[in-house]
Amino acid sequence: MEQTLSIIKPDGVKKQIIGDVIRRFENRGLSVKAMRMLQMTKEDAMGFYAVHKERPFFDSLTDFMCSGPVVVMVLEGEKAIALNREIMGATNFKEADEGTIRKDFASSIESNVVHGSDAPETAKTEIAYFFSSLDIMA
Ligand code: RTP
Ligand code: MG
Numbered sequence: 001m002e003q004t005l006s007i008i009k010p011d012g013v014k015k016q017i018i019g020d021v022i023r024r025f026e027n028r029g030l031s032v033k034a035m036r037m038l039q040m041t042k043e044d045a046m047g048f049y050a051v052h053k054e055r056p057f058f059d060s061l062t063d064f065m066c067s068g069p070v071v072v073m074v075l076e077g078e079k080a081i082a083l084n085r086e087i088m089g090a091t092n093f094k095e096a097d098e099g100t101i102r103k104d105f106a107s108s109i110e111s112n113v114v115h116g117s118d119a120p121e122t123a124k125t126e127i128a129y130f131f132s133s134l135d136i137m138a
Contacts, residue, residue: 002080003033003136005126007115010068013037017105018071021114024087024101025075034074034127034136040066048129051122057110064110072130081123084116 008021022032040048045065052058075084089100093112096103106112117123127136 001076001078002120002123003074003076003127004081004084004117004123005115005130006073006075006084008071008073009111009113009115010064010066010070011107011111012105012113013069013071015105015113017113020105021101022073025084028077028083028087030075030077030080030083030087032073033076034131035071036073036130036135037069037071038130039069042066048126061110074127074131074136081117081120085118088114088116 006025008018012018012021025032042062045062046053046058049058049061049065052061055061077083087101089096089102089106091102091112092109093102093106096106101114102112117126
């Protein structure tokens with residue numbers, strides 16, 4: 001069993017598709033082990049996406065991520081990190097496979113509805129960014 005961090009980004013919350021997104025995860029065998037709604041500050045978003053701080057889109061991305069509430073979740077399942085990213089689809093929704101969350105709901109390369117950890121190490125640090133061990137169900 002593996003755990004990964006999922007975020008329904010501000011555009012997904014505004015579009016009222018929280019339920020649709022979670023339905024897709026559960027349909028594919030991922031279980032929600034922790035969940036919380038929150039609004040990040042600019043500093044929170046900059047810390048979360050620090051790996052991208054040299055990228056040209058960093059300022060816009062971090063503005064977007066603190067522009068409204070998000071839903072943060074710990075998802076658990078077999079190969080949860082890769083499976084979550086498969087369900088999400090490619091970063092650029094125009095390149096995303098049919099039936100993925102981003103193909104169906106994203107409106108730009110930035111407003112792409114969901115975030116998912118990309119490796120075991122990042123999953124661990126990203127989960128700890130939002131949750132304490134007491135928040136995560138066994
Ligand atoms: P994420 O981290 O959010 O799960 O997305 P990802 O791995 O598929 O993509 P990543 O390269 O990590 O980029 C993080 C987020 O930055 C925004 N982005 N904007 N304007 C642009 O060219 C651009 N490129 C990326 C997207 O919101 C992307 O998900
Ligand atoms: Mg990423």
